[in-house]
Amino acid sequence: MSHHQTVAVFGAYGHTALFVLGELRRRGLTPVLVGRDRDRLHALGRAYPDSPVRVASVDDPASLDRALLGADAVVNCAGPFADTAPALIDAALRARIPYLDVGAEQAVALETFHNRQEQARAAGVVVVPALAFYGGLGDLLATTAMGDWPEAEAIDIAFGLDSWEPTQGTRKTGRRNAGRHVVYTGGRFVPPTENPDPTLWEFPEPLGVQEVTEFSTADQVTASRHLRTPDIRAHMNLAPLRDVRDPATPAPSAADGSGRSSQTFLVDAVVHRGGQRRRASASGRDIYAVTAPLVAEATARVLDGRIREGGAGGVYAAGELFDAEDFLRALAPEHLSLDLPARAENSA
Ligand SMILES: NC(=O)c1ccc[n+]([C@@H]2O[C@H](COP(=O)([O-])OP(=O)(O)OC[C@H]3O[C@@H](n4cnc5c(N)ncnc54)[C@H](OP(=O)(O)O)[C@@H]3O)[C@@H](O)[C@H]2O)c1
Numbered sequence: 001m002s003h004h005q006t007v008a009v010f011g012a013y014g015h016t017a018l019f020v021l022g023e024l025r026r027r028g029l030t031p032v033l034v035g036r037d038r039d040r041l042h043a044l045g046r047a048y049p050d051s052p053v054r055v056a057s058v059d060d061p062a063s064l065d066r067a068l069l070g071a072d073a074v075v076n077c078a079g080p081f082a083d084t085a086p087a088l089i090d091a092a093l094r095a096r097i098p099y100l101d102v103g104a105e106q107a108v109a110l111e112t113f114h115n116r117q118e119q120a121r122a123a124g125v126v127v128v129p130a131l132a133f134y135g136g137l138g139d140l141l142a143t144t145a146m147g148d149w150p151e152a153e154a155i156d157i158a159f160g161l162d163s164w165e166p167t168q169g170t171r172k173t174g175r176r177n178a179g180r181h182v183v184y185t186g187g188r189f190v191p192p193t194e195n196p197d198p199t200l201w202e203f204p205e206p207l208g209v210q211e212v213t214e215f216s217t218a219d220q221v222t223a224s225r226h227l228r229t230p231d232i233r234a235h236m237n238l239a240p241l242r243d244v245r246d247p248a249t250p251a252p253s254a255a256d257g258s259g260r261s262s263q264t265f266l267v268d269a270v271v272h273r274g275g276q277r278r279r280a281s282a283s284g285r286d287i288y289a290v291t292a293p294l295v296a297e298a299t300a301r302v303l304d305g306r307i308r309e310g311g312a313g314g315v316y317a318a319g320e321l322f323d324a325e326d327f328l329r330a331l332a333p334e335h336l337s338l339d340l341p342a343r344a345e346n347s348a
Pocket of ligand 1: 016057058077081102104133173288
């Protein structure tokens, strides 16, 4: 890296952001702590003496400009993103620095792809919405499974979670996006099926066969941007959906010194073409914590130029911007256990 690089993290004291700070530092990037609550920001700053602290609000564009001054990129961790992404993308475009966020909101990601493409291209700024457990991982796996196939009849992305203890941010985001969920079928986004019947999905072991139901995820938005297929079906097993819908389910808690909870996940992407199937899956621990290496790895790759488009500006999905398989392998085995198609199959 040519100089000491800094990354503004908006919403720096949030649950997911705290993991992001650590993963940025592990990649030699200095986080700038940005958020709207002065006290919480300064309290956090005591744990990060090398990190500048900047109070900023989405209602005050000048405060965002000051917060991004001198930063090499911005990672938005403050959700609901419907409330923060437009102002932060505007600020990143003014500052001409890459913007990445960890949003799970389909509607926000769709708006970002539709409304910001021309601006981002004109400004030469890379914008990457939904680079996270939802939105990023399934897209990277589906892209890897697709390999050299130019198109596919359908893609399934199945999420198997042992449980889902939602953060306050997840709960607020769920309320903010009520009624805005979609599924991708027949080459377009349509409202989800009402009361869909459960089906069976055969996850790799140890999960095995599970009852799953139709699920709406940002991965349908990101993957449909660049993988040629009319159907991206997402599924989730039933236990985590019961958890997240139950107001009594507690927030996640650290199971060890890493801060990660004991919650486990398996994401299984299957691509169908001409009677053949290709599959790529990843498992790991803590859907919030794993978001951090995903977005920090993406930030590092954007900053050091390991991107497919050679630095041209635009709005991108992870699988479109990066070498998906190389990206996933960089997170294994520490953050992800991978089961990917053999390379020979993909280059055949
Ligand atoms: N795609 C994924 O897989 C994935 C993974 C992890 C998280 N997420 C998303 O990331 C978001 C944060 O989740 P979390 O678990 O970190 O929740 P959290 O612990 O509740 O943190 C939320 C953070 O966002 C800030 N924030 C919210 N609204 C804001 C606004 N209008 N202006 C400024 N700051 C604002 C909060 O600051 P205040 O306390 O001052 O409100 C806090 O710093 C949620 O939308 C969640 O869905 C997505």
